[in-house]
Amino acid sequence: MKRAPISLVAGFVACIVLGGCMRPEPKPDADVIVIGTGIAGLSAALEASAAGRTVLLIDANSVGGGHAVKAGGFALVGTPLQERKGYRDSPEIAARDLLAWGEDADAEWVRRYVTASRTDVHDWLTGFGVRWGFILDTPEHSVPRFHFANGAALNVVVPMMRAAFADPNLGFHWNTEAVALINSDGAVRGVRVRNLRTGISRDLVAPAVIIATGGWQNDLAFVRREWRNDLPVPSPLYSGAGHFATGTGIRLAQSVGAATTRMDHQVTFTTGIPDPRDPGGTRALLGQNPGAIWVNSKGQRFINEAGPSKLADRTVLGLTPATHWLVFDADGLRTLRIRDAVWLGNPPGIKPLMQAGLIRQADSIPELAIAAGLPATALEQTVQRWNAAVLAGEDTDFARFAHGRPDPTARALRRPPFYALQLFPMTRKSMGGLAIDANTGVLDQAGRPIPGLFAAGEVTGVAGINGSYGGEGTFLGPSVYLGRLAGRAVTGGETIGRTPQAVPPPAKATVSAD
Numbered sequence: 001m002k003r004a005p006i007s008l009v010a011g012f013v014a015c016i017v018l019g020g021c022m023r024p025e026p027k028p029d030a031d032v033i034v035i036g037t038g039i040a041g042l043s044a045a046l047e048a049s050a051a052g053r054t055v056l057l058i059d060a061n062s063v064g065g066g067h068a069v070k071a072g073g074f075a076l077v078g079t080p081l082q083e084r085k086g087y088r089d090s091p092e093i094a095a096r097d098l099l100a101w102g103e104d105a106d107a108e109w110v111r112r113y114v115t116a117s118r119t120d121v122h123d124w125l126t127g128f129g130v131r132w133g134f135i136l137d138t139p140e141h142s143v144p145r146f147h148f149a150n151g152a153a154l155n156v157v158v159p160m161m162r163a164a165f166a167d168p169n170l171g172f173h174w175n176t177e178a179v180a181l182i183n184s185d186g187a188v189r190g191v192r193v194r195n196l197r198t199g200i201s202r203d204l205v206a207p208a209v210i211i212a213t214g215g216w217q218n219d220l221a222f223v224r225r226e227w228r229n230d231l232p233v234p235s236p237l238y239s240g241a242g243h244f245a246t247g248t249g250i251r252l253a254q255s256v257g258a259a260t261t262r263m264d265h266q267v268t269f270t271t272g273i274p275d276p277r278d279p280g281g282t283r284a285l286l287g288q289n290p291g292a293i294w295v296n297s298k299g300q301r302f303i304n305e306a307g308p309s310k311l312a313d314r315t316v317l318g319l320t321p322a323t324h325w326l327v328f329d330a331d332g333l334r335t336l337r338i339r340d341a342v343w344l345g346n347p348p349g350i351k352p353l354m355q356a357g358l359i360r361q362a363d364s365i366p367e368l369a370i371a372a373g374l375p376a377t378a379l380e381q382t383v384q385r386w387n388a389a390v391l392a393g394e395d396t397d398f399a400r401f402a403h404g405r406p407d408p409t410a411r412a413l414r415r416p417p418f419y420a421l422q423l424f425p426m427t428r429k430s431m432g433g434l435a436i437d438a439n440t441g442v443l444d445q446a447g448r449p450i451p452g453l454f455a456a457g458e459v460t461g462v463a464g465i466n467g468s469y470g471g472e473g474t475f476l477g478p479s480v481y482l483g484r485l486a487g488r489a490v491t492g493g494e495t496i497g498r499t500p501q502a503v504p505p506p507a508k509a510t511v512s513a514d
Contacts, residue, residue, distance in 0.1 A: 026205045026427040030056040032490050033191050033206040035249060037179045038066020039153070039476060040457025040483035041212035042160045045485025047171040056204060057164075058173045060244050061262050062165075065157040066214055067242035067258035067458075068476060070340065073136065073148040074156075075473030078118045080148065081132050089143040091115045098474065100312070102467020113478050121480045122147070128159040138472040146473045151477055153255050173204075178248065180317040181209065183256050187451035206454050208490035211442070212483060215430025215458040216247030217266065220282060226263040231314075233381040234322035235358075238272045238284035239286055240340070240426035249459040256453065257444045262432030262461050267470040270316035270324070272426030273338065276356035284426040286339040290409040291332035292421075293386050294324050299369060299378035301386065304352040304398040306407055317425060325372060326421040327383070336421075353421075360420045365413075369409040372420035387412040387505065429470055433461040454489055456482035 018188045031053035034041045042064065045055045057064075066127045076082075077094045094114035099105050122132070149155040164170050175196045175217035182203060184191035190205035216222045250260065272284030296302045296319055301313050316324055328336070338348045353359045362368035365383050369376035389395045390412045394402045400405035433456045434442050441449035457479040465478045 003254030017423050027202070029190075029204045030206045031052040032056070032208045032210065032487075033058065033204055034210045034212055034214035035059075035191060035252070036066065036214060036457070036459075037061075037064035037172070038212060038214055038457060039157060039160070040064070040066040040459075040479040040486075041165055041210070042157070043458055043480045043483025044212060044454075044487040045170055046160065046164060046306060047484045048491050048496045049167050049487075051491035052169070054169050054171075055284065056206065056386045057172060058176050058178055058191065058204070060175065060196060060248075062174050064161050064172075064217070065154070067245065068153045068157050068479075071153040071476055073146045073153070073473045074480075075141065075471060076113045076116075076132075076147045077144050077145055079122050079132065079145075079147065080144065081127075081135055082143070085135065085144070085146070087135070087143050089145055092143065093143055094141075096487060097140060097142050098465065098471060099467075101471055102199035102465070104467055105467030106163065106406045109465050110480075111483070113463075113465055113481055114269065116481060117477055118317045120484060121477050125149075125156055125480065128160050128163050130156050136472070140310075140471040142470075156476075163212065166393045178213075178252060181252050181256050181453070184203075184455060186255060189451040192248050202340075208454065210440075210483075210486045210490065211249040211434065211453070211455040211459055212457045212486075213249030213252075213459050214245045215433065215461075216245060217241030217430055218243060218245040219247050222247045223266060226266070226432075227253060228264040228266070231317050232322075234268075234317060234425040236424055237268075238274060238424055240272055240283050240286060240428050242283050243460075245430075249455065252505065253442055253450075256450060258442050258450060258453070259435040259445045259447070260433060261435045262464055265431035265461060265464075265468055266427065267429035267431060267466075267467075268313060268317065268424050269428050270313045270322070270423060272424045273353070273358055273421065274356075275341070276352060277341075277343070282371075284424065285328070286426070287336070287342045287421060287423055288334060288339075289326050289328055289336045291335035291411055291423070292326035292415070293330035294383070295327055295374065295431060296324055296377065297321060297374070297381055299374040299376075300382050301397060304395075304400045306400050306409065321426050323422060325374065326416070326423060327368070327379070328421075329414065329418050331411060332413070333419060333426060334389040335409070350419075355365070355457050358421065361417050363416045363418070365418055368418045368420050372422070384469070385412050387414065401438070417464040428457050429475060431461045431464070431466045431468070431470060432501070433459045436460050436463065439489040440482055441489065454486045456486040 031118040032048045032055045034045045034057045037057050037059040091114040098110050130149050135144045136146040137144040138146050177194045178191050180192040188209050194201045218239045273287040275283045295307050360371040365380045366376045369379040440454045442453040442455050
């Protein structure tokens, strides 16, 4: 038998060692893979497609939109709606507002966002058919800039989804969990996924992956582990975030060496009502009533109920225990609002909450105190003092209103029945997350971009734009902006600034938030 020439054997061995002959690179399934179809993921996918790239979107849910389908408005600067209403706004004013409110916000990202929000968020979304209906004034903005698309952000998500479904460059994998990132020679080159219905796993390959999975606020163990050092972790603590906000994207990126930042920066609302329909007993609804007074476990008012939310949340988290009660009368019942529970109606029907023991009712304040487990004498004195302040037109205790500065929601509590609703801390949003560079590239522990890996939206803490205190509209707007930046970064193109083509709605289609 003839032996092969030594040079041929050596070449064959070298070929095996180098992996070029026996293990060719797998053919990409797409140019880009986006994990998550929330508002950041959709923005990234649409942006990449505008540059001619093919995109696969992966979502563990069976529908798109993420938490944005239940969210509210967008902080936008210098818009036509502001101009029509006579509001004088500018990037300089907006940056000053957000930096003051957030206290330790990332100044560079704040300035980039407020400068670009008109063209790259407002105008871009308008190009999909979004119509901006009204603006609300909120404490953190010196100029009204909290924009709504004629209602909830669902009215933004639906036009984006319509455009995405009509886009031949985009493909969707629903009910699909991202299990691991495919790491090849230090670069991310795809995602291992598992179909949650069939249990079948497979690898999806692409030269770029964008993580847009949202935050981790539905993983209470995760939240407690990353809790801030200056306040104790409240007990009980309920979840008020999206069901899929479990930190998946954080863990995926950390597995390939990604760094995180500001992880203790979390939005924790203190207005949670335990959800009586949650079998696990861990989720909460969001309760609000501007016609109520707030009392602590001693039956005493402790705060200006109409003050800034960041002060209210910080104050309640500092109470022992970290809980408070809304106390209101039959007139105040009309202003009670409960979000995240469409089954209660609007205004909410309180019978299910009363049956669950969450709202206490009585015909007098002393009886209400007994029903709620509050000191009867203290609560009665608190209500009497409040009623006297309303009659006098001045709240000398907490300056909620004064002569010449009335509060139309402040009413005396006189008409029975009287109600007490106990509220608890509930998780909501993440303001820290994966560390990214100026192009949304995910950074490793040494501050270097991980090749092929990008991130956008709440999984990055929206780039630190909120600082320590989340503002109104400063999650959705920045998520769109970051998503577009990520979509541009993976293409190397300059697609920001282009106007998308709106896709007309189906002739006989209806869309519901339920």
